[in-house]
Amino acid sequence: MLPFINILGFKFASYGLIIFVGIFIGAIIAIFHFSKFFDISKEDIFYAILYGIIGVGIGAKLLYLLTNIPFLIENYQTLNLWNTLIQMLQGGFVFYGGLIGGFLGIYIYSKQFKISFKSLCLILLHVVPLVHSIGRVGCLLAGCCYGMEYHGFGAITFHNSFLAPNNIPLFPMQIVESICNFIIFIILLLTYKKFIKTTKTIGLYCILYGIVRFILEFFRGDLIRGIYFSLSTSQWISIVLIIFGISLFVFEHRKISKKKSD
Amino acid sequence: MEEKKSNGLAIASLVLGILSIVIFIFLSFIGLSWIGLILGIVGIVLSVMAKKKNPTGMATAGLVLSIIGTVLCAMALIACIACVGALGQTAETTRDILTTIY
Numbered sequence: 001m002l003p004f005i006n007i008l009g010f011k012f013a014s015y016g017l018i019i020f021v022g023i024f025i026g027a028i029i030a031i032f033h034f035s036k037f038f039d040i041s042k043e044d045i046f047y048a049i050l051y052g053i054i055g056v057g058i059g060a061k062l063l064y065l066l067t068n069i070p071f072l073i074e075n076y077q078t079l080n081l082w083n084t085l086i087q088m089l090q091g092g093f094v095f096y097g098g099l100i101g102g103f104l105g106i107y108i109y110s111k112q113f114k115i116s117f118k119s120l121c122l123i124l125l126h127v128v129p130l131v132h133s134i135g136r137v138g139c140l141l142a143g144c145c146y147g148m149e150y151h152g153f154g155a156i157t158f159h160n161s162f163l164a165p166n167n168i169p170l171f172p173m174q175i176v177e178s179i180c181n182f183i184i185f186i187i188l189l190l191t192y193k194k195f196i197k198t199t200k201t202i203g204l205y206c207i208l209y210g211i212v213r214f215i216l217e218f219f220r221g222d223l224i225r226g227i228y229f230s231l232s233t234s235q236w237i238s239i240v241l242i243i244f245g246i247s248l249f250v251f252e253h254r255k256i257s258k259k260k261s262d
Numbered sequence: 263m264e265e266k267k268s269n270g271l272a273i274a275s276l277v278l279g280i281l282s283i284v285i286f287i288f289l290s291f292i293g294l295s296w297i298g299l300i301l302g303i304v305g306i307v308l309s310v311m312a313k314k315k316n317p318t319g320m321a322t323a324g325l326v327l328s329i330i331g332t333v334l335c336a337m338a339l340i341a342c343i344a345c346v347g348a349l350g351q352t353a354e355t356t357r358d359i360l361t362t363i364y
Contacts, residue, residue: 047314
């Protein structure tokens, strides 16, 4: 749709631009709104966000490179390895790798400067779906993460995309996932007063996003989705995420009722 | 001694921040933004460490410049060629993408 934007003669990838807009808005909400409920300074949250972003970049990229090792091994004789590595550095990120890397970055910050990891996670987790939601708009502009062929309401047709199939009406995957993520953000926002200091927030996010991702995967049309036993890799990860979320909910609920009975 | 160390970190972060911006301006056209990105990231980490030990103006300047350099280089670099959902991307797909684009 619009993979690159020219600003003052510099060529920016619209996906990168949109992602940073999302991170900026998310950081402002985390620093000025959610920080009030925890005993952590605004400065520490800002630094933790920086560490988290670095972790996201490294984690998403590392997992992407790891998944491409078979390709490099298979084709090392015919490829210019250096050029291929540079091209791989430029493109390709794995969301779940980014999620793990981001939390790892925050963990390193919390250990380095002795700040509660749980509190930092709880603050930042609230804005993850918002950033993700805005990021999907970037996907729409770049033309990646597109849906399957679809002729119903809201179908999107790309004409000059080098990623999505051109001139074929597609399911508006990016828009639907963006809206779903925004709804998750609203739900977390509505429940934060009830759950703010408990791991129920993490559980709620894992369950909601797991369900959304599991269902939406059926409508995706991009790439080969790594199917194992009729389900894509993302769907298997979503199942793990949902189970993890439910167990967190149950565990926290039992902890609270035990405290009350004591 | 501690102050000297944090001052060194602040200077290093300032230099790295400036370098990452310079690389973005002069070398992003030939696809070398990733060098600026790495320098910017190191600059951010060093400036945060410097600010935590001794919050000077130089450390703040290093942090700001490193963030600007990192963001600019990242925006020039991250094209979402395949922001795949999970480990679903295979060698076959990568080959297709690389041959389509390059």
